[in-house]
Structures are given as C-alpha cells and as structure tokens.
Amino acid sequence: MTEPPEGQRRESDGQERPASGVVDLTLYRQSLDPLPVTFHxxxxxxxxxxxxxxxxxxxxxxxxxxxxxxxxxxxxxxxxxxxxxxxxxxxxxxxxxxxxxxxxxxxxxxxxxxxxxxxxxxxxxxxxxxxx
Structure with missing residues (x-):
C-alpha cells in the first residue's frame, strides 16, 4: 500500500481526503517568504x-x-x-x-x-x- 501525499489522510474505505487542522509549519513558512532577489x-x-x-x-x-x-x-x-x-x-x-x-x-x-x-x-x- 502506498503512502498518501503529504497533507492528506486515507479514509478507512481507501479514499483520500485533505487533512483538516494539520499544517506542516515549514511548508507554511516557505509559502509566506518571498523568493530571494537574484542577479539575472x-x-x-x-x-x-x-x-x-x-x-x-x-x-x-x-x-x-x-x-x-x-x-x-x-x-x-x-x-x-x-x-x-x-x-x-x-x-x-x-x-x-x-x-x-x-x-x-x-x-x-x-x-x-x-x-x-x-x-x-x-x-x-x-x-x-x-x-x-
């Protein structure tokens, strides 16, 4: 059996549903931080x-x-x-x-x-x- 993608849980009947209330803090912080300024x-x-x-x-x-x-x-x-x-x-x-x-x-x-x-x-x- 394969693991569900991160942030999703598998129901007892095998269907996947999004996790409610569980947030990976590193992904959340990365989404808030803008990309760094770079030289082209x-x-x-x-x-x-x-x-x-x-x-x-x-x-x-x-x-x-x-x-x-x-x-x-x-x-x-x-x-x-x-x-x-x-x-x-x-x-x-x-x-x-x-x-x-x-x-x-x-x-x-x-x-x-x-x-x-x-x-x-x-x-x-x-x-x-x-x-x-």
Missing amino acids: RLELDAILWIYGRMVGEGEWRDYAIDHLKDKAVFSVFKRSGEYPLYRIEKDPKLAAKQGAFSVVATDGRILKRGHDLKQVLKVFDKALKALD
Whole structure:
C-alpha cells in the first residue's frame, strides 16, 4: 500500500481526503517568504566580465554572491579572509528612485548608483587604487 501525499489522510474505505487542522509549519513558512532577489544571467555576465579583468590585473582574487530577501550582493575580495573590497548590490526597492544597482566601497561609501548595471560598473574603468 502506498503512502498518501503529504497533507492528506486515507479514509478507512481507501479514499483520500485533505487533512483538516494539520499544517506542516515549514511548508507554511516557505509559502509566506518571498523568493530571494537574484542577479539575472546578463547581469551576472557583466559582473563576471569585470571580475575576470580585475583578476587578470591581480587586483581581485575571490568573490562571494549573496541572495537575500531584499537584495542581491556580489562581493569582491583581495584575500578571502578579509572584508570585501567592493560590493555590487541589486536592490529592487530603489529601482524607481536612484536605481537598483550600486557599487559600495569597504567603508560603506556608495561609489556609483544607477538604473543600468553596465553604466554602474564603469566605475571600475577608472583606477580605484589607494594612494601610497
């Protein structure tokens, strides 16, 4: 005899009926939580193109991607054990205002913000090196 699908019970006569009053809390919570914000393929391609160029120049060595409830973050590192040098963030709540995309420095300064990711990533075309 096969088990009934989750959330259903089998009657004594073999018919299935929905369970009343029994709710799986993990399924309930997942239905309430929105999907996390993610980078689309074209956005990720643009970011990884810049990342590859900077790795080739020896500036960056590692990255991390975080998909959170309210924003997506691509962090770049000089060494994996440090704070990120830059964070490329996508925050859809700001899309109608200043723009969904931004580049944030280690100290929290927003270096560039805008609606078009490729325009925002042009901040890396300039030399962003600390003065010795």
